[in-house]
Amino acid sequence: MSGSVPLVEAPMSSDPISTAGMSRRDALRAGAAGLLSAAIAGPTRAFATEGRRRILVLGAGMAGLTAALSLLRRGHEVTIIEAQNRIGGRLMSLPLGDGMFTEAGGGHFRSNMPYVLHYVRHFNLPLLGLNDGLPRYLVDGETGDGAHLAAWPWQLAPDERNVSVSTTLNRYLERVGLDADTALDARWPDLDIMARLDNVRLSDLIRGVGASDGFCKLLNAHAGPFTGDSPALGMVPRAAYHFGDKNLFRIQGGNDRLPMAMAEAVGLDRIVLGAAVAEIDQNGARVRVATRDGREFHGDAVISTIPFSVIGDVRVTPGWSSGKARLFAGMAWDKTVKVIVKTRTPSWLAHGVYGWPMAGGDRPWERVIDITGNEPGGHGSLFFYLNGPNAEAVMARPKPERARWVVDQFKADMPDLLDEVLFMDDFAWAEQPWIKASFGGTPLGGGWMIGECARPEGRIHFAGDFTTFKTGWVEGAIESGLRAARQIDPAATPEGNPRIRQEL
Structure with a gap:
């Protein structure tokens, strides 16, 4: 096994970071406050500014960026306040060397996601093709293979x-x-x-x-x-x-190129990184948002994409309504661990096994996702996708042992599918302090929660994939961002004004 590449960016320095020799992609990934002085011009104002409002968007993931762009196009002032030192939320791409990238977060898009694909086209981002699952x-x-239906033993x-x-x-x-x-x-x-x-x-x-x-x-x-x-x-x-x-895609060079492109369109001077929200106060003429490092922001309305798994860490004045308190306490949150693997070749193809997923079972390794597709370089790229008790079992092990433990179990069960492993590492969303989980969703009998998510709390509006029935999907994040923006300005539109058959 080769040495691990870091999966989480280094803490942000208080000193401006030099961008000499850095690509814009690398600069955005760095998320340094010093980059704000070199901000890219924001979007052209398409409407008159009568009735212009100042909007504070809490979170620089896909929901927050979608809402911010749509309101900026309407002539409103927008500031995005992001707890992390990076842009993208749960779209997070990691380099594997040889020009390859893997995905710690959202791993693919499908052609039945019209908003996602429109935004990808709008920002002229190149796509890679992936294979739908033909698993073992x-x-x-x-054991049975998807390619040999007649031989299934169950x-x-x-x-x-x-x-x-x-x-x-x-x-x-x-x-x-x-x-x-x-x-x-x-x-x-x-x-x-x-x-x-x-x-x-x-x-x-x-x-x-x-x-x-x-x-x-x-x-x-x-x-x-x-x-x-x-x-x-x-x-x-x-x-x-x-x-x-059955049509799967990734963005060449990493799926987080999409939120980075959107951040460029918003303008980096409008995005404050490393600013975890500590307080939201609606008592005054304007909403006041304070961060843990002592900064304060004021606006006419707030769009919060703060995951409900951690929203209890934020002081809110006046306190949450009974409906919101019940919502935050009752939403179910999953834990997800990805074990990322790079192999000498995608050797599983020779066995007629591939795609999303290429293997799945009732074993501790749970599922294996092949995301190699037509990515150049000749190596194999996959990740194990573990949830619930399987994820907890992995996280209970010492960090240096996790990836090897999962890969060894899989190789014992299916020794013919992997050739030489060049790299392995793990990434656990439950260990990220800004979310402490992966996906939020409604429990049994919790359908009412989605309606409650869509209901503003005073001047606070809510967005995020977890506020929809499309939790865990970028399409849900975009839809939620548009919904929140339209609660503030009913004329807010998606970027590029796509024609969507299934419209909000």
Whole structure:
């Protein structure tokens, strides 16, 4: 194993950082306060400034950047206040050498994500193609390949045989009146679907129309062990992304190039990094936001993308309403660990195994995601994706042992799929103090939470993928940012004014 590349940037110095010899990409990644003096010009004001308001956006991830850009285009003044020393939130790309990048955060986009792809096109970012999953499954001690459906050893219903997990799941969703298109509409679900699904787990939903226990185990191996036990309201959109579209993409050079491009458009002089919010006070004529290092900002309205997993660390005056307090206390937050691996070659291709995922099972390594696609260089790029108890088991081990422990277990189970490992390391979102988790979502019976997320609290508006049923997806982050911006200015529009069939 080669030495690890650092997965978290060094602490920000109080001294300006020289940008000599740095690319704009590297400068943005550094996130230094000294870069603000060399700010890029902000967006052209397309509207008159009558009624101009000063907006404070808390968070420089995709939701905050989307909201900031749309309000700037309307002529409002915007300041983004970001706790981290970097831009991008949970889009975080890491160099692997040889011109390769991997993703500690959001790993891919699909063609059923119209806002994401429009923003990628708008900023002229080059895409890499990825493979949808043709995995090898290991469930109940039995192994089967996605490419050899007729040889699957598990006990399945007759009409579950000789077809893929994706096809079978979509057929079951059709039987209950759902599909992979309308479930992705920003207006989904309607009141009828909310009432039907709010207290139903996905596995119970599909078992009610014929799904076997064997199929439910395969579904968990393919999409993660939490899939079947998760509330259907949150899992149906997730299934629509994973099983409703087979076209996968990454941004060449790292997915975090998208928020970096958006930050350039906002203007770096409008982004304050390393400023963790400590207090929000709505008592005055303007909202006051104070940071832990003693700085204060004042605005007419606030858009908060602070994860609810840590929002309790912020003092709020007046205090939160009972609805918001119940929301913050009740939302469920997952833990996710990625074990990042670079191999000599993508040797799994020779075995007809590849993609998102290339392997999945009921083993401690959980799922393996092949993101090599057509990235140049000839090496293999993948990561293990662990959640819940599997993630906790990895984090319980000493940091230097984690990646090797996971890789060794996988190689013992499937020794033919990996050749020489050139690099491995782990990244745990639960260990990032600004979020302490990975994905937030509604628990069983928690459908009301999304409506509460969309409801402003005085002059505070809320955004973030976790405030939608598309939690964990950039598309949800963009939708939420637009929603919050339109609560402040109903004429706010997406960057570049795309024509979206499934409109907000």
